[in-house]
Amino acid sequence: MKIFNWAYDIFKILDFNEAISSYLNLAINIVVLVIVTYLLDYIFKKIFIIFLAIVAARTKSSFDDFLVANKTAKYLAHLVPLFFIYKTVPVILNKFTYWEGVFEKGIKIYIIILSLWITRSIFNSLRDYLKQKPRFSDKPIDSYIQVIMLFLWLFGIVSFVLILFDVSKTTLFTTFGSISAIIILIFRDTILGFVASISVSVNDMVRIGDWITMEKFGADGDVIEINLATVKVRNFDNTTTTIPTYSLISDSFKNWRGMLDSDGRRIKRHILIKANSVTFLELDAIEKFKKIQHLTSYIEHRQADIDKYNTNNKIDKSVIVNGRNLTNLGLFRKYINQYILSHPGINKDMLLMVRYLQPTEHGIPLEIYCFSKDKEWINYEHIMADIFDHVMASLPYFDLEVFEIISTPSTKSDL
Structure with missing residues (x-):
């Protein structure tokens, strides 16, 4: 030198x-x-x-x-x-x-x-x-890296202060303790994001690629990035929504991963049946419905039970309301149940039922509850549409009507 x-x-x-x-x-x-x-x-x-x-x-x-x-x-x-x-x-x-x-x-x-x-x-x-x-x-790698780097930068800042001002560690940490309230206030979002990021990772609440729905932030799409402060969601309309990470543990959201990992995607939809279209069935109508393949064995078995009950209890069948009877709505419900059971797009190993909901002023809700085998959105919609196309077309054959609110034509005085 x-x-x-x-x-x-x-x-x-x-x-x-x-x-x-x-x-x-x-x-x-x-x-x-x-x-x-x-x-x-x-x-x-x-x-x-x-x-x-x-x-x-x-x-x-x-x-x-x-x-x-x-x-x-x-x-x-x-x-x-x-x-x-x-x-x-x-x-x-x-x-x-x-x-x-x-x-x-x-x-x-x-x-x-x-x-x-x-x-x-x-x-x-x-x-x-x-x-x-x-x-x-599908793991939030960004969050892990950011958490590690946050600790390293905190260590670096502490080292800067110790070197620059020649202060002891005890004095430095005592000072930090005195101003901790101010530090928490300034770095509130960072601290919340840090805690949330750890919670999300440890509890496996969200992964990259998960489809989540969070109405508060208008998010409905796939998670494309998870970091310390934000979660980015690419919505199905190709817009991007940014959600604060801590909102995932403070607010409610829906994660569709469970559905995608399961054996089927749920179909849960109802139609409204006009109440005054529901009637008891006469013998000639019952004979007509026996020709429907999905109902033949059911009607024979059910009608035999009904006739036996009415005979044993000496029911006066001159009035049709007496005793037990088949109804057009009951047969229709059974028919739809059998139709769904025979549909190739429905998973028969999962819950399947056709049920009534609470009647309202708009009619009797008849709900179809089942699961499609195909979980892809487009195919799922096709399967559901195929089922309800058939349901709506079958209603007139059972002398049933769908409830509709008929709009009254406007008059000149209304104008």
């Missing part, structure tokens, strides 16, 4: 004042140091980048490709000039104790910053690498 004292020796020979000689020597040495540092940084940056690119091209793993993409080599190259500065500064500033301490602090702080940059680039490479793996494609 004697090379940095050459200017000082020349100035002494030229009979300069010693103080002036020291400052001129310092200025020249700093300029030389900056030039050499820049050249070292430039040269080693090229070497590291080219070397890592060659290694990445020759290996089968894609992890080193992501290291290249995230500029890890560039950050690693900064270590060489930093080491040169660390060894050189004490020599240059050997007569300037105060400035030597300032530069030493600056170098230590830069070492911490550079370490965080290198760590961040490696973790970003790991994130990109894991995202391409099917096993981790």
